[in-house]
Amino acid sequence: MKSPFFNRRKLLKTALFTSAAFMATPLGRAKAQALSGKKVIVVGSGVSGLTAAKTLKNQGAEVIVLEAKPHIGGRLRTDWSMGAPFEVGAGWIHGPSDDNPAKQLADAVGSQYVVTDDDSLVVFDGTGEEISEEDLEDINDSWTHILDQIDESLENGDRRSVLEAINDVAPGAMSEPGVAWAMSAYTEFSTGAPIENLSAYYFNSDKAFDLPDVAVTTGYDKLLGPLAEGLDIKLSTLVQKIAYDDEGVTVATDKGEFTGDYVVSSLPLGALKAKTVTFDPPLPEDHQSNIDNLAFGTVTKLALKFKEPFWDIETQYFGVMTQEKGRWNYWLNYRTFSDENILLGLSVGAYAPVADKMTEAEQIADGMAVLRDVWGEAVTEPVQVLSTHWAVDPHTFGAYAYIRPGGSSSQCDDLADPIEDRLFFCGEHTIFDYKGTIHGAYMTGLIAAEHVSEAAEG
Ligand SMILES: Cc1cc2nc3c(=O)[nH]c(=O)nc-3n(C[C@H](O)[C@H](O)[C@H](O)COP(=O)(O)OP(=O)(O)OC[C@H]3O[C@@H](n4cnc5c(N)ncnc54)[C@H](O)[C@@H]3O)c2cc1C
Structure with a gap:
């Protein structure tokens, strides 16, 4: 099984940043x-x-x-109150090659890392059924193929949104739950933007450093x-x-x-x-x-800590094809790099500002409903919770910038x-x-x- 999470961007657009000006720390x-x-x-x-x-x-x-x-x-802020690092903002070093300044800065303070394995992914459909590896492979292939078709169909200055471009190159694809899920869990997460508001022309043309993403366990x-x-x-x-x-x-x-x-x-x-x-x-x-x-998008994180795991502790990520696009559709399993029984849920795209505006109690109820759709009565009450509300942070109002259509x-x-x-x-x-x-x-x-x-x- 090959999950393309952040990898596709690198395959298409790898361009190492080599300017010496950025390679050393300012210190x-x-x-x-x-x-x-x-x-x-x-x-x-x-x-x-x-x-x-x-x-x-x-x-x-x-x-x-x-x-x-x-x-x-x-x-960039780490909360340790759960016993494992909850990254309130940035969570990954994207492309942790030696010429990535974030990696250099993290190395300089003796950081330790875990490579988050995008291949270690189990996805559940809207009824909570685990989909087969073959079906997931098909979804990933469709996602990659559609985005490749968009790239090929682009003409200079194309003013379509990603969603419009998908509907043009693959009419009906978004009504397939697997494709809709991948467009949200992969594309909306990495761009912080709803695909309906995101420029098809620019969404995939920024640059990336090499190597699979890492989280900083220290x-x-x-x-x-x-x-x-x-x-x-x-x-x-x-x-x-x-x-x-x-x-x-x-x-x-x-x-x-x-x-x-x-x-x-x-x-x-x-x-x-x-x-x-x-x-x-x-x-x-x-x-x-x-x-x-x-444009300025947002991403919502909800970390739920449990007394005991009710999920497979060996699997790094769980995807859930929630009906509402972007609603807690990707979960990181902390047991793959810590002893804490934490699932970190992500809301992205148009759902992220909705989730950001919820109270913590509402976020918990919302996230727990998704977990119960998958694991049913095995889901216990969380013993500790941390969550983010970046869209309503009065000094920030979101997560990161993106380019609108046009x-x-x-x-x-x-x-x-x-x-x-x-x-x-x-x-x-x-x-x-x-x-x-x-x-x-x-x-x-x-x-x-x-x-x-x-x-x-x-
Ligand atoms: C949820 C989330 C997930 C992310 N995931 C990743 C990731 O995995 N990997 C990655 O590389 N990046 C990620 N990012 C992006 C990364 O965190 C940002 O690009 C980076 O931290 C931005 O730094 P900055 O200095 O531009 O802005 P900021 O860090 O926002 O700094 C701006 C500062 O200005 C202060 N400020 C605002 N208004 C005022 C005022 N009126 N007076 C005084 N001070 C003020 C703010 O409080 C803030 O401290 C993520 C961001 C978020 C929110």
């Missing part, structure tokens, strides 16, 4: 004190903001990081340590307004004003779309329209363009090729730091 590779005497304010302490801040500090700048939350990390967020070390980080400090002019920048927060020469904003796309921070003067039209037109990759990349050589954006949404990833966020921090450096040189 200790600083240009000589090029920014000495300059003051930079960095908004947000996720991977991109910390990377920019650390790099700029290493170049001699005085740097202050302002973070709304009481902790650093943003969409906790993904440990890699933040060296990035944050030595930085002046003001936690629980909500940025409200960013003003910039020829003289410099003023950042207004709920804890007072901060002034400097430059500001690097790592505000998530969701926060930019929701206009949680006012820009004075307003952002240039191009920036604002890219923010408006880019959109373009430049909507991401152009957001990294400096504004008046005072205001610089970074964050996963500012790099099309690596958006929605930790390594992408890291790269954008380096790019923003480089832009500040260039501005300072005049």
